Amino acid sequence: MNLKNLLSKRQVKAACKRFRKKRKKIVFTNGVFDIIHRGHVEYLAKAKKMGDVLLVGLNSDVSVKRLKGKLRPLQSQQDRAVILLALEAVDYVVIFGEVTPLNLIKLIEPDVLVKGADYKIGDIVGADFVKENGGIVKKVKLTKGKSTSKIARRLS
Numbered sequence: 001m002n003l004k005n006l007l008s009k010r011q012v013k014a015a016c017k018r019f020r021k022k023r024k025k026i027v028f029t030n031g032v033f034d035i036i037h038r039g040h041v042e043y044l045a046k047a048k049k050m051g052d053v054l055l056v057g058l059n060s061d062v063s064v065k066r067l068k069g070k071l072r073p074l075q076s077q078q079d080r081a082v083i084l085l086a087l088e089a090v091d092y093v094v095i096f097g098e099v100t101p102l103n104l105i106k107l108i109e110p111d112v113l114v115k116g117a118d119y120k121i122g123d124i125v126g127a128d129f130v131k132e133n134g135g136i137v138k139k140v141k142l143t144k145g146k147s148t149s150k151i152a153r154r155l156s
Helices: 009-021 038-048 061-068 077-086 102-108 127-132 148-155
Strands: 026-031 053-059 092-096 112-116 136-140
Touching: 009 026, 009 053, 009 092, 009 102, 026 038, 026 102, 038 053, 038 112, 038 136, 053 061, 053 077, 053 102, 077 092, 092 102, 102 127, 112 127, 127 136
Parallel strands: 026 053, 026 112, 053 092, 112 136
Antiparallel strands: none
16 A cells, blocks of 8 residues: 555546646546445455556545545545555545535546446536546446445445
8 A cells, every 4th residue: 555646636647747748648437435345345356457557536525524424424535445456456536625626527538437337427417527628437237135235234
């Protein structure tokens, strides 16, 4: 794990410029990643195989509360970022404060935007932008029966 791979928005823009100069294919996905489980690990490994560099947009604590309610996140954004960076598939993490990653997607301009197969293409934030800019949108089949919501319900 390399904490210098936790990038600010300014740093991620510069990093993407370097990746493009080296002709690296940039893959982007995002999420809350509150309780990392097998489904996350398999999802991120599949996403990584779609390119050279996997950037993960991580919802900030404030945006998670807006999305999931006042009892979430269960872990801080810093802890979630450290755990993500410990995974072999994840190259970089950037924390974003908005409810959706659209501004971050526009900043990164990924070659590949990845979301879970439970999303409809029309519901994937940033899909139109990515396609309009020559990128592709891919959906990854999720690991059956593995979700943070299910784990959280069992814990309560």
